[in-house]
Amino acid sequence: MDSQKEALQRIITTLASKNDEIQNFIDTLNHTLKGVQANSSSILLELDEEFDGLYSILDEMKESMTNSIKQEQARKSQELQSQLSQCTNALENSEELLEFASRSLDIKEPEEFSKAARQIKDRVTMASAFRLSLKPKVSDNMTHLMVDFSQERQMLQTLKFLPVPKAPEIDPVECLVADNCVTVAWRMPEEDNKIDHFILEYRKTNFDGLPRVKDERCWELIDYIKGTEYTLSALNFNLDSSSSHLNLKVEDNCVEWDPTGGKSQENKVKGKENKGRSGTPSPKRTSVGSRPSSMRGSRDRFTGESYTVLGDTAIESGQHYWEVRAQKDCKSYSVGLAYKTLGKFDQLGKTNTSWCIHVNNWLQSTFAAKHNNKAKALDVVVPERIGVFCDFDGGQLSFYNAASKQLLYSFKTKFTQPVLPGFMVWCGRLSLSTGLQVPSAVKTLQKHENGMSGSTSSLNNAMQ
Numbered sequence: 071m072d073s074q075k076e077a078l079q080r081i082i083t084t085l086a087s088k089n090d091e092i093q094n095f096i097d098t099l100n101h102t103l104k105g106v107q108a109n110s111s112s113i114l115l116e117l118d119e120e121f122d123g124l125y126s127i128l129d130e131m132k133e134s135m136t137n138s139i140k141q142e143q144a145r146k147s148q149e150l151q152s153q154l155s156q157c158t159n160a161l162e163n164s165e166e167l168l169e170f171a172s173r174s175l176d177i178k179e180p181e182e183f184s185k186a187a188r189q190i191k192d193r194v195t196m197a198s199a200f201r202l203s204l205k206p207k208v209s210d211n212m213t214h215l216m217v218d219f220s221q222e223r224q225m226l227q228t229l230k231f232l233p234v235p236k237a238p239e240i241d242p243v244e245c246l247v248a249d250n251c252v253t254v255a256w257r258m259p260e261e262d263n264k265i266d267h268f269i270l271e272y273r274k275t276n277f278d279g280l281p282r283v284k285d286e287r288c289w290e291l292i293d294y295i296k297g298t299e300y301t302l303s304a305l306n307f308n309l310d311s312s313s314s315h316l317n318l319k320v321e322d323n324c325v326e327w328d329p330t331g332g333k334s335q336e337n338k339v340k341g342k343e344n345k346g347r348s349g350t351p352s353p354k355r356t357s358v359g360s361r362p363s364s365m366r367g368s369r370d371r372f373t374g375e376s377y378t379v380l381g382d383t384a385i386e387s388g389q390h391y392w393e394v395r396a397q398k399d400c401k402s403y404s405v406g407l408a409y410k411t412l413g414k415f416d417q418l419g420k421t422n423t424s425w426c427i428h429v430n431n432w433l434q435s436t437f438a439a440k441h442n443n444k445a446k447a448l449d450v451v452v453p454e455r456i457g458v459f460c461d462f463d464g465g466q467l468s469f470y471n472a473a474s475k476q477l478l479y480s481f482k483t484k485f486t487q488p489v490l491p492g493f494m495v496w497c498g499r500l501s502l503s504t505g506l507q508v509p510s511a512v513k514t515l516q517k518h519e520n521g522m523s524g525s526t527s528s529l530n531n532a533m534q
Contacts, residue, residue, distance in 0.1 A: 139215050146208040153207055160199040167193050235262045244299065255299040268295040272302065290510050305390035306505040307383035307491060314379035315372040318495065325379050326499040370414040378418060380408060381491035389461045391512065392491065393472045393503040395454060396429065400498025404428045404440070405456055407467055408492040418494050419445070425481045426492065427456070427469050439469075439479040450478055459512050462489070468516070475511040 167190065174186040194200070236259050244255030254270065270292045292300060311320035319328040372378040385407075394405045404418040406426025412418075418426040419440025428445075429452050430436045437452050438445040455472035462485055469478040493500055 135215075135217065139212070142212065142215060146210075149207045156198070157202060157204075160197070160202050164197060164199040167197060233264075235265055236260065238268065238298070241298075251301050251303040253299060253301040257298060267293070268298070268300075269293050270295055270300050290507065302507070303388055303390075304505045304507055305383065305385065305392065307381040307392075308504075309379050309493070309502070310382040311379070313371050315377045317377055318379050320379055323502040323504060324499065325493055325495055327377070327495055327497050372414050374415045376415055376417050376494070377496050378412075378416075378492060378494050380412070380493075384410065384488035384490055385460055385462050386488045387462050389459070389464075389508050391457060391459050391506050391508045393506065394456045394458065394493070395501050395503075396456075396495075397499040399431075400429075400495065400500070401432045402428075402430045402494075402496040403498060403500055404492070404494035405458060405469070405500075406440075406492050407460060407489040409487055409489060411487075412492070418492050419443075424492060425467050425483070426494075427479055428494075432497075439481070441481060446479070448479055450476070453478075457509070457512065458491070459508065459516070460489070461516070466516070468512075470512060470515075475509060475515065477515055 170186075170193075171190050174183065174190060177183040177186055238256040238258055241255040241257050244253075246253040246255075256268075258265070271289050272292075273289045308322045309320045309325055314320045314325070317328055317331050319326045396403050404426040406418050406424060408418060408424035412421065412423050416424070418424045419428060420443045422442040425439075425441045427437070427439050427448070437448045437450070439448060440446075450471075453471035453473060453476075456478070457470035457472035457475070459468040459470065460466070461468075465482060465484045467481040467483070469480075470476060471478060493502075
């Protein structure tokens with residue numbers, strides 16, 4: 071009985087798995103069908119646009135060539151009309167002179183005849199009929215404006231769809247997954263010198279198993295890849311508690327203002343040191359400087375009014391994106407970047423080694439971009455979540471409304487050394503989301519973002 075139940079359970083599991091596999095395949099087919107319909111509509115629209123472009127060029131050329139023919143016709147007609155008018159006038163004058171000469175033959179008086187003869191001679195000498203060119207100034211030949219589009223027609227008849235190169239083949243040997251990066255490598259099955267660049271499409275999944283379409287995130291696209299490999303990277307970092315201000319309580323991706331100033335943590339350390347011992351503890355053992363090595367980092371801990379904590383991972387290249395959410399009643403906080411050399415008393419945005427946007431809800435509300443102790447007031451609503459985009463190689467640090475992707479502010483600079491994500495918080499709490507891909511909307515805005523760059527340039531220049 072038990073063995074039969076186990077066998078039946080295996081069959082049920084197999085059937086459920088197969089059903090799930092078939093359902094996923096059905097979802098894939100439906101998704102592919104929608105893709106065929108959408109892509110066909112897009113291709114038809116592009117075809118109409120291409121032919122409309124050809125028609126437009128042909129119409130323009132026809133109009134231009136028609137105008138050339140009409141202009142040549144008008145020029146020749148004007149020349150011939152002018153010549154015709156001159157000849158008509160000359161003929162009329164010549165006929166009048168001929169009639170006068172004929173009448174003069176009937177004159178009987180010698181003196182009067184001689185006078186008429188002289189007049190006729192003088193008029194003949196001056197007559198325009200004898201100065202006219204009796205050759206047309208222009209010909210009726212228009213063959214120089216004839217057309218023959220037989221070659222063009224043949225060319226048009228060769229119009230066809232673009233030749234599609236063979237699909238690239240993934241090179242698994244060269245592909246690599248390491249250090250929160252995925253390197254995808256591929257090769258062409260045969261040489262094709264007509265290929266200008268490659269396009270890589272990907273989407274994130276949060277599960278193992280068969281590919282799924284339903285409830286998936288949308289595909290993201292990376293264009294103009296000139297080589298045959300590309301590395302996708304997402305910056306994952308935690309907060310460096312070893313160098314954070316003692317008034318900050320740091321737990322991985324959260325930082326919270328702690329008014330106790332780390333005293334409770336020190337008291338625990340002191341308690342452990344004094345446990346089981348009698349007498350008065352040594353002043354050396356109870357001093358702040360005696361914190362255990364776990365509380366000491368490779369750099370000095372932030373102190374004074376620099377309620378700062380940095381990320382534990384430096385950015386040395388590439389484009390990266392993360393998001394920050396502040397507690398609603400947080401009195402003051404800053405989000406930005408800093409060089410590793412930021413001093414322990416330095417506050418974000420008040421040195422030339424740090425850039426940030428600062429939110430102040432204490433006494434009066436302010437929202438500003440800061441760098442090198444210069445501030446630029448931002449006339450936008452402070453969002454619930456702030457998206458931070460860092461293009462290290464492009465020298466750009468931009469802040470966005472993480473929900474709407476509205477650009478809040480951009481710094482344009484040249485990073486001369488690795489940078490660390492930086493955060494300041496007072497009387498409140500910040501939580502981070504890291505390991506995020508750069509949103510496609512942010513990529514698009516980065517390409518076309520000109521309006522805000524003009525407004526930031528004065529601040530950046532003033533901060534140099």
